[in-house]
Amino acid sequence: MENPAIDVAYVAELARLELTDEEKSVFQPQLENIVKYVEKISSVDVDGVPPTLHGHAVVNALREDVVRPSMDREEALANAPDRTGDEFLLPKIVEGAES
Amino acid sequence: MSELYKLGIEEAAKGLEKGDFSSVELTRAIIDRVHEHDGEIGAYLTFDEEGALAAAKVADVIRSGKNAASSSQALLGIPVAIKDLINVRGQPCTCGSKILKGYVSPYDATVIKNLKAAGAVCAGRVNMDEFAMGSSTENSALGRTVNPYDTSRVPGGSSGGSAAAVGGDLAIAALGTDTGGSIRQPASFCNCVGLKPSYGRVSRFGVTAFASSLDQVGPMTKNVTDAALLLQGLAGHDEMDGTTPDIPVPDYAKALEGATLKGVKLGLPKEYFIDGLDPEVKAITDAAVKTCADAGAEIVDVSLPHTEYAMAVYYIVAPAEASANLARFDGVRYGHRSDKSDNVFNLYARSRAEGFGPEVKRRIIMGTYVLSSGYYDAYYGRALKVRTLIRRDFEEVFKKVDALIAPVAPTAAFKIGEVQDPLTMYLNDLFTIPGSLAGNCSVSIPAGFTASAHLPVGVQFIADAFCEDKLLRIGKAFEDIVPPVRG
Numbered sequence: 001m002e003n004p005a006i007d008v009a010y011v012a013e014l015a016r017l018e019l020t021d022e023e024k025s026v027f028q029p030q031l032e033n034i035v036k037y038v039e040k041i042s043s044v045d046v047d048g049v050p051p052t053l054h055g056h057a058v059v060n061a062l063r064e065d066v067v068r069p070s071m072d073r074e075e076a077l078a079n080a081p082d083r084t085g086d087e088f089l090l091p092k093i094v095e096g097a098e099s
Numbered sequence: 100m101s102e103l104y105k106l107g108i109e110e111a112a113k114g115l116e117k118g119d120f121s122s123v124e125l126t127r128a129i130i131d132r133v134h135e136h137d138g139e140i141g142a143y144l145t146f147d148e149e150g151a152l153a154a155a156k157v158a159d160v161i162r163s164g165k166n167a168a169s170s171s172q173a174l175l176g177i178p179v180a181i182k183d184l185i186n187v188r189g190q191p192c193t194c195g196s197k198i199l200k201g202y203v204s205p206y207d208a209t210v211i212k213n214l215k216a217a218g219a220v221c222a223g224r225v226n227m228d229e230f231a232m233g234s235s236t237e238n239s240a241l242g243r244t245v246n247p248y249d250t251s252r253v254p255g256g257s258s259g260g261s262a263a264a265v266g267g268d269l270a271i272a273a274l275g276t277d278t279g280g281s282i283r284q285p286a287s288f289c290n291c292v293g294l295k296p297s298y299g300r301v302s303r304f305g306v307t308a309f310a311s312s313l314d315q316v317g318p319m320t321k322n323v324t325d326a327a328l329l330l331q332g333l334a335g336h337d338e339m340d341g342t343t344p345d346i347p348v349p350d351y352a353k354a355l356e357g358a359t360l361k362g363v364k365l366g367l368p369k370e371y372f373i374d375g376l377d378p379e380v381k382a383i384t385d386a387a388v389k390t391c392a393d394a395g396a397e398i399v400d401v402s403l404p405h406t407e408y409a410m411a412v413y414y415i416v417a418p419a420e421a422s423a424n425l426a427r428f429d430g431v432r433y434g435h436r437s438d439k440s441d442n443v444f445n446l447y448a449r450s451r452a453e454g455f456g457p458e459v460k461r462r463i464i465m466g467t468y469v470l471s472s473g474y475y476d477a478y479y480g481r482a483l484k485v486r487t488l489i490r491r492d493f494e495e496v497f498k499k500v501d502a503l504i505a506p507v508a509p510t511a512a513f514k515i516g517e518v519q520d521p522l523t524m525y526l527n528d529l530f531t532i533p534g535s536l537a538g539n540c541s542v543s544i545p546a547g548f549t550a551s552a553h554l555p556v557g558v559q560f561i562a563d564a565f566c567e568d569k570l571l572r573i574g575k576a577f578e579d580i581v582p583p584v585r586g
Contacts, residue, residue, distance in 0.1 A: 012460075012464055012466050012467075013139045013470065014467050015422060015463050015467040015470060016426075016444070016447040016448050016451060016461055017378075017448055017452060018449050018450065018451070020452075023460065026523070030520075030521050030522075031468075033520075033521075034461075034465060036522065037414070037522055038412075038478065039411075040407075040411045041412060041415070041478075041482055041485050042477070042481070044405070044484075046488070049348060049484040049485075049487050050487055051480065052486040052490055052536075054298065055297070055299060055312060055313065055536075055564070056297070056298055056344075056510075056538045056564055058299060058341065058342055058343075058344050061341030063338050071205060075166075075206075077290070078205060079202050079203060079432070079433035080432060080433065081430060081434070082436065088432055088513065090443060090446065091443060091446055093442075093443050
């Protein structure tokens, strides 16, 4: 942990989250504080300790691969911010392409 | 038949069974009470009154067709307030966030399916910290909830609406969710029983995910018996949630019969009695320990040596998982979409910017950071290993004791606006986080009131995973000696 200073603007971009300048200046010291706090785990000896990924170890919850009815299309689309026919409508993704 | 809203599940079920009142009358009593008092408390975000009364009517018809009383009828016709991140078909599900304003659930969560099958009336939706991130419900973007015991104070959080509804007699019972203390801390603040079941005991299918390796749904009730009855309706294997093992669900109400503290070994973890613990809360916890000892429990001093690292582990693991879970809120399929976007990147970034509140943004950034290239091993990877050490601490003590007794939160309810710094707010979960990381079960039970401001304070019992029956039995024995004092 050589560089604990979190770069809030950069990380927000990774998270697809637009921040105002004011938010950046408020979050920067707050998050530095939190990062500094969580640094305390660096002093724990974890040599040979396996990770815990869940509250308890359930592995491979399997069931028969049977086709079952899923959510009705109209219901799935009912909360869509925008749609065209049976699809979600989005702004064009490829620059210069016909939309 | 007045003041039916004061009843808990068990009492209400008895009254319904005897025909003293109908579910429609009970539901009407809650609706009237909400009309009269919730303007001040702000527990509910929405209440489908028509739907509630229709469901109550159905419950009354079912009940009239049944003969002998059975425990499976305990929830028939009982209105239950639902935390606003649990999907109920046809109802809003905002998670306390602007990003889900206007969203209507297309399906029932498994817990709702179970409750509806048991005949419960699920129609009132209660406030919460946005996406369950917070300890005061002040992070809700959609409304302010105050503590029914002192309206200048917070109800706790994130299940603050659930706690205020039950504590303020605006509900018979409620569902909350707990990731790091979100059931137990508000229960303590609002004089309720709040049970966080073991990880995997209750399905999360249809419950908006915050931190998936920690989240649990649990009951928030007026007494321990009600918690047992409501948990019965929630618990069990669900093939829609792969983390729910097919372990038999005990009869929780039956487990309470003849509850006693005699011979019960209770561990007193020294790491939970630290400088930051408010003296009044400490005094109430000490008194609870003495009560248990006087009733025949054997108090054993124990140590959970990695406790001091639990909060650091949590504030790496929970935001990391949240940052991944909340990636689904991108303005594409549901939820808020920014109208100021001209390409897909902006559509994501601006929809999220406009939809999320400050605490959610902070945690997404924190979570993204600890998972990002160059930091993953030092933070997230290492936190998972320390989590193992915390889990092992509990495994060791549960070889020696039946349960642990500890404070729930370092303080009683604090003033609205009093805690501004995020890290200081996080300290509320100091005593609830370790158990969450270990995946065991724990319950907050009313233990007394502070002398200075007369605020309720709960005591926490923690038991090993899938030992809810034992935990509730201990809780019931404690409650029999320290009966709940209603406001």
